[in-house]
Amino acid sequence: MTYTILVVNLGGTSTKVALYENDESIAVETLRHPTEIVMQPFHEQIEFRFRSILNFLERIDVDASGIDIVSARGGVLRPIQGGTYDISREMVDDLRESRYGQHASNMSGVIADRFRNLYGCQAVITDPVVVDEMIDEVRPTGLKDIERRSVFHALNQKAVARKYAESEGRGYTEINAIVCHMGGGITVGAHRKGKVIDVNDGLSGEGPMSPTRTGSLPNDSLARYIIENAMDYDSVYDVLTKEGGFISLTGTQDAIELEERALAGDEAIEMIFRALAAQIAKEIGSRAAILKGEVDQIIFTGGLAYSAYLMDLVTPYISFIAPVTVYPGEEEMQALAEGAYRVLTGQEKMKTYV
Numbered sequence: 001m002t003y004t005i006l007v008v009n010l011g012g013t014s015t016k017v018a019l020y021e022n023d024e025s026i027a028v029e030t031l032r033h034p035t036e037i038v039m040q041p042f043h044e045q046i047e048f049r050f051r052s053i054l055n056f057l058e059r060i061d062v063d064a065s066g067i068d069i070v071s072a073r074g075g076v077l078r079p080i081q082g083g084t085y086d087i088s089r090e091m092v093d094d095l096r097e098s099r100y101g102q103h104a105s106n107m108s109g110v111i112a113d114r115f116r117n118l119y120g121c122q123a124v125i126t127d128p129v130v131v132d133e134m135i136d137e138v139r140p141t142g143l144k145d146i147e148r149r150s151v152f153h154a155l156n157q158k159a160v161a162r163k164y165a166e167s168e169g170r171g172y173t174e175i176n177a178i179v180c181h182m183g184g185g186i187t188v189g190a191h192r193k194g195k196v197i198d199v200n201d202g203l204s205g206e207g208p209m210s211p212t213r214t215g216s217l218p219n220d221s222l223a224r225y226i227i228e229n230a231m232d233y234d235s236v237y238d239v240l241t242k243e244g245g246f247i248s249l250t251g252t253q254d255a256i257e258l259e260e261r262a263l264a265g266d267e268a269i270e271m272i273f274r275a276l277a278a279q280i281a282k283e284i285g286s287r288a289a290i291l292k293g294e295v296d297q298i299i300f301t302g303g304l305a306y307s308a309y310l311m312d313l314v315t316p317y318i319s320f321i322a323p324v325t326v327y328p329g330e331e332e333m334q335a336l337a338e339g340a341y342r343v344l345t346g347q348e349k350m351k352t353y354v
Contacts, residue, residue, distance in 0.1 A: 003344050004066055006115070007336045008053060009073040010108045013038050015049055017056050020337040027060045028333060042107050043096065050111050070115045071340035073332065074128020075106035079150065082131045082158055082196070083351045084339040087113050087123040091353040100130070124350065126339025127155040129203070133195040138290065151203040152187035153302070154196065159335035160301045160327045161191050168296075175296045178287045178322070180280060182304035183330070184253070185241075186210045188280070190287035198290045200283060205240040208279035211253035211304075214244030215279060246272070259309050273313060281317030288321045295322040303329060 002021050009016040018028035031052045037045060057064055072087065075095045085091070092113045093099075095106040105128075112123035131154035139147045157179040162172045173194035180188045186209075187202035200207030209215030226236055239248075246253045249272055262269040288295055298318055304310055305328035315324055342348035 003068045069122040070112040071336040072108035072112035074125035076101035079132035084126045138198045153181035181302040183302040188283040209245040211246040277313035
């Protein structure tokens with residue numbers, strides 16, 4: 001049987017949309033939106049974004065009533081296990097009201113629900129950023145009021161782990177892997193038999209530095225920095241997540257430009273890349289310890305994984321742990337289509353958000 005799957009992935013300035021037949025891509029497009037639209041509150045953008053998706057379907061001559069399922073990027077929800085979830089009324093309410101945090105991806109599930117209400121299709125999300133499968137012992141910190149949390153590139157991490165497992169003729173639940181997603185933020189997850197049992201909170205900048213994030217910092221120096229600069233919470237958060245890493249050290253987050261400068265002999269930039277490689281390696285080593293050394297593969301993904309220069313710097317540190325596979329870029333749209341297809345074909349049971 002052939003299923004028609006519409007994938008919607010809303011970002012801050014654009015909407016990624018794709019049509020799949022089963023798990024094969026038929027059409028894909030990134031819809032760019034006017035500034036006056038994306039500057040509006042999210043709930044005021046819904047109608048415009050929805051109409052933009054309908055226009056996409058008209059351009060490719062697809063009747064919306066023929067769609068079997070809409071697979072949406074998961075937004076900021078309460079912590080949940082990985083998997084594909086039916087978009088329930090409670091989920092829509094949480095997304096619409098931004099109960100657990102504001103992000104443009106929250107609109108994805110709301111729009112998928114609108115398609116279901118108008119055209120009778122199913123509506124799901126798969127592996128949102130709030131997937132939480134961490135084991136208990138990695139949660140506590142040395143301060144009773146603070147626990148570590150799981151916020152990471154769950155969709156892409158799990159997608160590439162499945163891709164690797166399939167390449168070996170195995171299932172995702174049969175392997176142990178360390179997956180390192182390297183983008184604007186960097187997250188490193190310990191995948192044990194289908195669960196991410198430990199991962200750094202890349203959203204807030206925990207772990208390695210990245211193009212925009214500071215990475216973990218010495219406590220005393222950070223405390224002094226905050227006091228000396230009389231910073232409030234929002235200012236600190238911006239420094240840690242938007243103004244750190246490459247931006248703080250070089251004035252730009254353009255990794256391609258910085259790599260070119262390093263290869264041209266800029267010693268200061270070379271040192272930044274060497275430091276980044278060491279920090280990534282240390283995070284991978286930490287995950288190897290949590291997996292007790294039982295690691296089948298180390299997998300790199302995300303935009304920075306295109307950099308052979310960075311990979312050559314990281315690999316010598318960690319190749320003794322396990323073999324290395326690189327899947328550069330992101331496979332979010334494919335992963336969303338595959339999540340929907342797995343539940344449509346009974347390969348995976350649909351979960352309920354309650």
